[in-house]
Amino acid sequence: MILIGIDPHKSSHTAVAVDPGGHQVAQRRFVVNAGTVGQLMRWCQQWPERRFAIEGARGLGRTLAQQLAAAGENVVDVPSTLSARARLLGTGGAARTDAADATHVAQVVLFRHDRRPVEPEDQTTILRLLTERHDDLVHDRTRVLNRLHAVPRDLLPGGAPTGLSADKAAALMKGIRPVTATDACRRDIARDPLADLRRLNRQVKDKEAEMRDALAATCTTLTTLPGLGTVLAAKVMGHVGDISHFPTEHHFASYTGSAPLDASSGNNVRHRLNTGGNRALNSVLHTIAVCQIRDGGRGQDYYLRKIAEGKTPAEARRALKRRLSNVVYRLMKRDQRNHLSGAARHTEALSSHSRSGLSPCGRPWTDQRKAFGCVHGGGV
Known part of the structure; x- marks a missing residue:
């Protein structure tokens, strides 16, 4: 069984083939483009019994790991913390190269048989993507609400009350009677975050509906x-x-x-x-x-x-x-x-x-x- 360790980067992937004794057999650097997986598979055909070890299969190596798993290859994920420990135990000084990092990734799988295999993405991946987008929208809405609290502070005595919503903010701005041109400018500026708040509210509701449908499918x-x-x-x-x-x-x-x-x-x-x-x-x-x-x-x-x-x-x-x-x-x-x-x-x-x-x-x-x-x- 040949272990192929891969050190993924944004623009290139470095692959190193390691034998069962942990010694390097071959190495190659692949430029990331539409034909990267095909080039990698053609290079690996010389080892019928092979296994892939990818550092950060949920990060920079996600696309490559999913493509290999969809092709029926045996792929395991190696966290960067484990490869860093293997690098510390290795010899050759503290110099880091992509080939050395890929070798250490393969050596982790060689001596750690409990690594989690990479599986094709399924419904749980969709749920995670939806929840991450939902969290981003909620954070943006909180930031806009804080802005809406800050702008009327100079226009209303005591500022806006707590528990501010889009409807409450619109009702407050309707009651504002600017005295100076500066106050009129402040009121006009406050309309922009109010429009953003209404838009974010709609997007949050849409994402919750999508999550509800995706969750029902499970x-x-x-x-x-x-x-x-x-x-x-x-x-x-x-x-x-x-x-x-x-x-x-x-x-x-x-x-x-x-x-x-x-x-x-x-x-x-x-x-x-x-x-x-x-x-x-x-x-x-x-x-x-x-x-x-x-x-x-x-x-x-x-x-x-x-x-x-x-x-x-x-x-x-x-x-x-x-x-x-x-x-x-x-x-x-x-x-x-x-x-x-x-x-x-x-x-x-x-x-x-x-x-x-x-x-x-x-x-x-x-x-x-x-x-x-x-x-x-x-x-x-």
Whole structure:
């Protein structure tokens, strides 16, 4: 098995072939253009048994990794942190070259067999793209709202009230009677962010509708958890992807940053706050915990029980986040099992009907094809 490590850049990709002993066999630099993948595949044909290791398959190497995975190649993702550690352990000084970096990427996969394979993008990728765009629009809307608070400050006594919206801002500006030309200019300037706010409100609603449709296509039950709405459920599925990558709920909690880190030493057993992990998922768990504590129910009961045990509010909230991480993991595992069992039943039904000469509707295949005009070259 030849490992082909690739160090991707914006304008070029450097590939290095490494044998099972970790020694370099060949190297080549490819200019990034429409024919890069074809050139790479022709170069790799000399090694029928091959495996690709790409640094940052979710970053600069995303396009190349997805093209190789779609072609049926064995591709794994190597985070830049692991390749940096391999570079520190390597010999040859601190000089960095693209070929050396690609070699270290391949060596990581050679000695680390737990690297996650790159899979073709699916519905979860769409959800992640929609949630990232939704977050950008919400941030832009917050910036425009702050601007709307700043501009009327010099036109209205006390400025605009809190909880400002587009309709409230429009009503306030209608009541402004400028005295000087400068005040008239301030009022006219305030109309631009108001138009931007209305536009951003429409875009946010459109993105939420798209997320709702994309989430419905996954048949997930995450939204049944109190405090977990459409936007948060789409963010969870977009960042997690395939839940089978996490063997246990403890691995999932470590990935979300909700599990404390063991900092024991000798007889001193203690834990510290985990500030790593996926911070987007950690933020989702925090929002769910805050909503459940506020709205009541089993989450609030668990929180109050921890408070009664002597925990501080922050510690009790972190304990609830850890429990919610387990619940989210179990829901996603259950959805995956239901999806797999449903697909298996559908395949078995098609197979049994094919053996009996009947369509899934219970009619002969010939009659079924006639009903849709598919016999003798006909079609719909």
